[in-house]
Amino acid sequence: MVKNPLPPSLEATAVDENGYIMSLRHKIYDVRGVQYHPESVMTSFGKTILKNWLEN
Template identity: 50%
Template sequence: PNPFPAIRYHSLAVVADSLPDCLEVSAWTANGIIMGLRHRRFAVEGVQFHPESIMTAVGKDLLRNFLSGGKSHD
């Protein structure tokens, strides 16, 4: 589902203006806090929330999709 509830255990966040051009925002909170980044060319993803947490309702689906992916964005 999009959007979906996720849990985070900290207040760390990336500042959008600090991102290099090779990264794009792939997830954010309702308040606009960046929660996910993706490399525009390489198959590199990062998240600031915990998909493995039982509090992230679709966490297993997210991890399954991630593990079955691995394709470049070319």
Template identity: 50%
Template sequence: MHGKTSMIKHDGKGVFKGVDNPFEATRYHSLVGDRRTLPSCLEITAESIDDEEIMGVRHVEYPIEGVQFHPESILTTLGKRIIKNFLEG
């Protein structure tokens, strides 16, 4: 998945606070997380609408989050907001 944009739905918490739901994000990856093997300490916070791939996870106990898209890309709408939320987190 290189240079493709997808609509991403999310839980509205953490890095996604105040971010439109859904929003468009740029994807540049060839690996994805598997729901069947995701550790129980991680919760899914975002997924792509078109292919339902995991696009965000959050640790259930610690303030750790990750996304599987590029918020810094010019093609990611509201990417600056996501980065701001991360920095303020």
């Protein structure tokens, strides 16, 4: 989870159904962050979720 509101230099790129920020990016630098649990790669869509995030 991420403190909201974010600093002006950061932008939320995904939120969950409760409005919690799950991924973000820096507005100037190519720096991104994501809330991701490695064990979810073993779920039905785990690899797809990780692949989509890495490619976008």
